[in-house]
Amino acid sequence: MIIIPNSCYIEIKPGPGGEDSKDWTLVIAKQYICFAKKLKYEINIVRNKKDKELKTKYILMEVKGYKVFEVLKNENGVHKAIKESIYNKKRKVHTSLCLVRILRVGKVTKNKVNRRELRIETFKSRGPGGQSVNKTNSAVRITHIPSGISVECQKERSQMENKRYAMILLNNKLENIEKEDIRIKGKMENWGNINRIYFFNKSFVLSKIKKRKYFNIKEILNGDLKELI
Structure with a gap:
């Protein structure tokens, strides 16, 4: 296979956590879309699989841009959110998971x-x-x-x-x-391989790869990932 360096796939799927994890998967997908637009990458949704309630079950996106695989390759792993659940009447704190995989594109x-x-x-x-x-x-x-x-x-x-x-x-x-x-x-999923944890109640993001906290959670969710990647 001949690897195409300026193209890659982003695969995202929800993990344990019910409806919250499906919503969280969509949030992470939007995060990457915003990130790609900031860097003027071309991004297209190849597959957006939904369940009967139109909740996201699986998203596959193709990104094209200069050395995009090298930029995104460390995004592999589980992205975890700890926040109040809108599906819980008492608004209890809930853990949501989604798995991100960055795949090379090749001929x-x-x-x-x-x-x-x-x-x-x-x-x-x-x-x-x-x-x-x-x-x-x-x-x-x-x-x-x-x-x-x-x-x-x-x-x-x-x-x-x-x-x-x-x-x-x-x-x-x-x-x-x-x-x-x-x-x-x-x-194949390894749900113990945590990449980032988003603490919404404390307003910070913990990067397991960088081993540090980031307190600009809103900007990160809007695609400002330059410090984390």
């Missing part, structure tokens, strides 16, 4: 994946509310059967283009797992 020169180990499905592209936005089955879902890893793409109108993007993403995920020497046994 597949030699596909190592055995096509017999793939399940490829097509379906109609859907909008934020779940409604169909395309009359043809242009969206593509590819599942790597041995590992259980599944990727989807519906960003393009062409089924062929969506399949190409999905294959790139699948290869990136498999290669990332191989490099990090992670055994695929069910879920």
Whole structure:
């Protein structure tokens, strides 16, 4: 695979914490969108999967800009929020988690994946509310059967283009797992790998990587990440 240095994927998914964690996932996604705009990076949402209540279950974004992977590579890990829950009548403090993964983008020169180990499905592209936005089955879902890893793409109108993007993403995920020497046994998430903790009641952010506190929590949530990255 030839690595494209000026492009990467940001994958975000909610962890334990119910509805609060789903809301928190969207907050972190907006944080990266604001950060990208500040640096004049191009950012596009490839996949925004929602549940029946239209809460975020999974977000995949593609970012393009000068050496963007090198800029974002240390964002991997769990981003944790400690704040009052709007879903609790007594407004008790609740812990919300979301997992961020930064994935390289590459051009597949030699596909190592055995096509017999793939399940490829097509379906109609859907909008934020779940409604169909395309009359043809242009969206593509590819599942790597041995590992259980599944990727989807519906960003393009062409089924062929969506399949190409999905294959790139699948290869990136498999290669990332191989490099990090992670055994695929069910879920890959490591929810103990904390990157940052946002203490809303105390108005500061604790970076586990930088090993220091930041008291500009509002600015950080609005994409001011230059001191943390």
